[in-house]
Amino acid sequence: SQKIEQNSEALNIQEGKTATLTCNYTNYSPAYLQWYRQDPGRGPVFLLLIRENEKEKRKERLKVTFDTTLKQSLFHITASQPADSATYLCALDSDNYGQNFVFGPGTRLSVLP
């Protein structure tokens, strides 16, 4: 069956450290993989997209990798800050056309001062 898993439900790290979140998928062949941030009571906010032919993408303190062999994406936040505390969701296109994205369960990140 098709499945998207994110490494842990919750992750606590110390301010200034690098947070690494994992997204693994089974029985999908996505052309695109996205990462979103969601704060309580709000809708997700788009952060980054990486294509299947890209190994790595960066945006400010964020870095995403995509390994189609391992069927895994890693999401890194460097020099983490308490304001980075949120739930982070990965999403991939279930139809390989970049239209119908399905989401993982999310990882709740807490950055401790």
Add this chain to the structure above:
Amino acid sequence: ETGVTQTPRHLVMGMTNKKSLKCEQHLGHNAMYWYKQSAKKPLELMFVYNFKEQTENNSVPSRFSPECPNSSHLFLHLHTLQPEDSALYLCASSQDSAYGYTFGSGTRLTVV
């Protein structure tokens, strides 16, 4: 504001009521989506509209009925819901997957 507006923000309805959720986007996007987010569960894709045409119906019960009168507006009509339908209902729009989806703030629905 994200550019995708959902109303109402909160809704409490009885199991015999009929209500509608509204979503509006002025971003010029050509695709709109309904997602359901329940506690402890991932976002579930419910409906997809491309250029006002429904292209996906993800095995959603018929008590949920979508309507897309134009590319800027999307409705979700609700009738005879069950308590387990209580959730956050999120609307999203997109133009190009490279820019991701833009979500509204959602409607928190409680069925009593």
